[in-house]
Amino acid sequence: MKIPLSSPDITEAEIAAVTAVLRTSHLSLGPQMEAFERAFATYIDTPHAVAVSSGTAGLHLCMRALNIGEGDEVIVPSFTFIAAANAIRYERATPVFVDIDRESLNLSPAAIERAITPRTRAILAVHTFGRPAEMPAILDIARRHNLRIIEDACEALGAEHNGEKTGTFGDAAVFAFYPNKQITTGEGGMVVTRSTDLAARIRALRNQGRYDSNDWLQHTELGYNYRLSEMNCALGLAQLNRIEEILSHREQVARLYQKHLANTDGLILPALEATHSRISWFVYVIRLDATFSANARDTIIAHLTQAGIGCARYFAPIHLQPSYSAWRNAVLPVTEAEACRTIALPFFNRITEDEIAHVSEELRAALRNTQ
Incomplete structure (x- = not known):
C-alpha cells in the first residue's frame, strides 16, 4: 500500500x-x-x-x-x-x-x-x-x-x-x-x-x-x-465554495488518527482542541517522547518511507539550515528539543480509515524496532 x-x-x-x-x-x-x-x-x-x-x-x-x-x-x-x-x-x-511554546x-x-x-x-x-x-x-x-x-x-x-x-x-x-x-x-x-x-x-x-x-x-x-x-x-x-466540507473532512481524519494511535507508548499526539480556538487541520504531526533518543525520529521516518508511507520532519528549524549559518548560535532550546522529535504522517481529505490504520500499524512497528 x-x-x-x-x-x-x-x-x-x-x-x-x-x-x-x-x-x-x-x-x-x-x-x-x-x-x-x-x-x-x-x-x-x-x-x-x-x-x-x-x-x-x-x-x-x-x-x-x-x-x-x-x-x-x-x-x-x-x-x-x-x-x-x-x-x-x-x-x-x-x-x-x-522560541516556541512546548505544547502548542x-x-x-x-x-x-x-x-x-x-x-x-x-x-x-x-x-x-x-x-x-x-x-x-x-x-x-x-x-x-x-x-x-x-x-x-x-x-x-x-x-x-x-x-x-x-x-x-x-x-x-x-x-x-x-x-x-x-x-x-x-x-x-x-x-x-x-x-x-x-x-x-x-x-x-x-x-x-x-x-x-x-x-x-x-x-x-x-x-x-x-x-x-x-x-x-x-x-x-x-x-x-466547499471550504467547510473540507475542514470537516480534515478534522475527521485527525480524529481517526487519534483513535488508532491512542495509548501508543512513546508518542505525543497533537491536541484535537485548543482553548477558545478552532484548529484548521493542515498536517497531523506526532512527536516522540523522551524515552527515544534524539536520532530515533530519522530511523522511524526511514522505516515508514521503506514501507511506502509518505512522512516528513515538520519542521526543520530555520536557524539550523545551511542558508542561515549566521543565525546558527540562536538560543532556542524548546525549538531544537521538539523539532528533532516531530513526524508528519499522511494527511489529506480523502485518506481512508483503512489507510490510517495501516499507517498506525507501521508506525507502531517502527517504534518497537527503534526502542
Missing part, C-alpha cells in the same frame, strides 16, 4: 471551473480573480483580499508594503517553513528567531517580549499547523511596543480564536494554496488586510508597481510579477 504525505482534493466542479476559463479571453487579472478575492474577503471577514502567486510572495509584499527594510528586525519563529524568514531577508531586514508549538509571547530591541519593527506570527497563535497576548505586546503584526496564516485557513478567524488580528495576513493546503490553486496565495491604503499598495506591487490610476505601461514604484492567473483563481474559488 503506497500512501502519499498529501494529496489535493479536486472534484469535477473544479475541473469544470478551470476549463471554462480556458474558453474565455481572460487568462489573467480578470473576473475570476475579482470573484475569488471578494469571496475570500467575505469568508475571512476582512474588507480587502489580494490574490498573489504564492504565500511566499504574499509575505514578501507585506514586508515591502509596510516599509520594513535594512536595519529593521522582525521577530519570527525558527520552527516554521523557511519562507517566513526568507521574506524578511528579501528586504534586507533581519529575522530575529525566538507556536510563538511564545514571553520569548517575543524578551527579544524586542529598539530596532524591532514587526512580529511575524505563524499559526503553526493550523492552530491559532496566542494572538491576544501578541497583540498586547505589539501595542505596547508600537510594532506591526503580520500573520502567517498559510497553514490556517478557517482557524479561529475567540470566534475571530485567523487573518483578522494583524495589520495584514497571508494565506497559501499549495497542493498540500486546505484548499489549493496549484500555486498561489492571498493577502488580507483591513487597510485600504495597504491593500492598494500590495495590489500595485504584485503587478509591476502599477496602480489602478496608471496606464498599462506606467509604473509608479518598483514592483514584481506576483500575479495569480485566472485558471488558478477559478480553481481556488471552486475549492473555497
Whole structure:
C-alpha cells in the first residue's frame, strides 16, 4: 500500500471551473480573480483580499508594503517553513528567531517580549499547523511596543480564536494554496488586510508597481510579477465554495488518527482542541517522547518511507539550515528539543480509515524496532 504525505482534493466542479476559463479571453487579472478575492474577503471577514502567486510572495509584499527594510528586525519563529524568514531577508531586514511554546508549538509571547530591541519593527506570527497563535497576548505586546503584526496564516485557513478567524488580528495576513493546503490553486496565495491604503499598495506591487490610476505601461514604484492567473483563481474559488466540507473532512481524519494511535507508548499526539480556538487541520504531526533518543525520529521516518508511507520532519528549524549559518548560535532550546522529535504522517481529505490504520500499524512497528 503506497500512501502519499498529501494529496489535493479536486472534484469535477473544479475541473469544470478551470476549463471554462480556458474558453474565455481572460487568462489573467480578470473576473475570476475579482470573484475569488471578494469571496475570500467575505469568508475571512476582512474588507480587502489580494490574490498573489504564492504565500511566499504574499509575505514578501507585506514586508515591502509596510516599509520594513535594512536595519529593521522582525521577530519570527525558527520552527516554521523557511519562507517566513526568507521574506524578511528579501528586504534586507533581519529575522530575529525566538522560541516556541512546548505544547502548542507556536510563538511564545514571553520569548517575543524578551527579544524586542529598539530596532524591532514587526512580529511575524505563524499559526503553526493550523492552530491559532496566542494572538491576544501578541497583540498586547505589539501595542505596547508600537510594532506591526503580520500573520502567517498559510497553514490556517478557517482557524479561529475567540470566534475571530485567523487573518483578522494583524495589520495584514497571508494565506497559501499549495497542493498540500486546505484548499489549493496549484500555486498561489492571498493577502488580507483591513487597510485600504495597504491593500492598494500590495495590489500595485504584485503587478509591476502599477496602480489602478496608471496606464498599462506606467509604473509608479518598483514592483514584481506576483500575479495569480485566472485558471488558478477559478480553481481556488471552486475549492473555497466547499471550504467547510473540507475542514470537516480534515478534522475527521485527525480524529481517526487519534483513535488508532491512542495509548501508543512513546508518542505525543497533537491536541484535537485548543482553548477558545478552532484548529484548521493542515498536517497531523506526532512527536516522540523522551524515552527515544534524539536520532530515533530519522530511523522511524526511514522505516515508514521503506514501507511506502509518505512522512516528513515538520519542521526543520530555520536557524539550523545551511542558508542561515549566521543565525546558527540562536538560543532556542524548546525549538531544537521538539523539532528533532516531530513526524508528519499522511494527511489529506480523502485518506481512508483503512489507510490510517495501516499507517498506525507501521508506525507502531517502527517504534518497537527503534526502542
